[in-house]
Amino acid sequence: MWRPVLAALDWIRSKVDDGCRYVPPHAVPVDEVIPARWRSSVIDEEGRVNRISYELCVLAQLRDRIRSKEIWVVGADRYRNPDDDLPKDFDARREAYYTGLNLTADARAFSSAIREELAQELLLLNANIPRNDKVRLLWRGENRISLTPFKPLPEPRGLASIKTEIGQRWPMTGLLDVLKEAALDTGLLEAFETSASRVALPKTALDQRLLLCLYGLGTNAGLKRIA
Template sequence: MYYAALGQPQDAGEFITVLQSRLRASLDRFDRALAECNTGGVAIMKKHGEPWIRVSPRGKQDEPESLVAIKAEIERRWGTTDPLDSLKYAEFTSVATRENLSKDVLRRRLLLVLFGLGTNMGIKRVAVTGKHGESEAALRRVRHLFVNQTNMRAALVKLVNATFAVRGRQAAGR
């Protein structure tokens, strides 16, 4: 009854024969399209002496209307301030007995570390892919010394309180 519901034969040989005929028909259509140069950007070429299928990249697609509306509403309510930027100005205290970094360097490194952790990109990839001049070791040190549960909770409390304060001012101004 399950095979009938799926519209598939119970015999494995018959199933394979149907599948092979569908594959042959698709490959024949592709072969004709290649001969007529009507593949929609697909081409067969050589790369390192081996056959290679090249697919031209798709153009940029329009943003869905719902996403445009959501972005507009967020910008209307809270402006263009990035929450990650707000977090970097929170007071992150070091667990070390002494720290010798300037505020600007610490903020830049914190922003990179928080970006790496928040996007699930990882500190190593942020260090390798960026042109920010920060080493992986420096970012890992900042992560180890400054990004802990207590500091993250304090930073989030500060961010949420600031958000509520802005909402309160906006509501009072209406």
């Protein structure tokens, strides 16, 4: 599945200086590159390939392949060669690692077990959902499964006493101030790492945003109210 995408990238690279807007479908890699949902945007009514739409489609396919590590980026960390994720002695101790994870080394047996488990869960869902008044299947919209929100849990025992004690000890101290002091004392913000290749924000601004995010999520105030 990844070879056609790389072939499409090679074609795009070779046509960088070509100003053509449309190309015939036989001139570009099409099979296993253009999904069904993209075809109406990439191929017009005359059967021509819109080059701009084609390039966007190929980049979208490249993104998906990189995320699944069918294609990897040399020198990258998150999207590196998946073989680099394995222990250095994996080839020599393959059986020991599989045993430690309680997994079979037989790929067919592994995938068969996954398919069987998925089939069983789907059967349970199919049998249960008509009687489950907490779940509804919708026929319109992006979210086709509607879940009834859970009822609020009762307040834990002792929470009122804790609130009272904190209010008496620090009556004028806000929770955000407490969180900030805890972060300064423990250095907990250092445990957060970016998923990007670099950080553009100054550390002070980044720490401030992290504190606000933690406060918004931890208090259920939400990020929009904190922003």
